[in-house]
Amino acid sequence: MRRTILALSLLLAATPAFACTEEELQAKSISLADLVKQITTKDPSQAAEWRKRQVEVDRVAERTTNFDEICAAYDKAIAEAQAKQ
Template identity: 85%
Template sequence: MRRTILALSLLLVATPAFACTQEELQAKSISLAELVKAITAKDPAKAADWRQRQVEVDRVAERTTSFDEICAAYDKAIEEAKAQQ
């Protein structure tokens, strides 16, 4: 029991270190925009698809105030964008 309480306490203390910050969120937004710009410059036919993906990320941001959820949406889109480069 004592170990469980200690482990939970350490987990709760460590959790904020993994939280996404507003600065990270802004950096991810810029990164995605740059990746999308590069992708669409190479292949303009992909512009509509990437515009839709950016709208989906924006919808996540509209639906929640959790930076972690928004950052996760950006991370997913950035990963997809990097795969298409």
């Protein structure tokens, strides 16, 4: 019984309860832009690298209409940007 409950809880944790929405996507876009602005203000030599990362996220958005996939790309870029601060 414990194994079944554990397996179900792991399955539920691995499956997002709600899909990424357009509003969340927009918020992530703004968040990434703000983080990049902060990073490049502190260190202008990083501007080209971060511009490239933003273009990579934009390409994901051009390639698919799956908000979850686009949000995942933003989440990855945001995590990288937060690590740079």
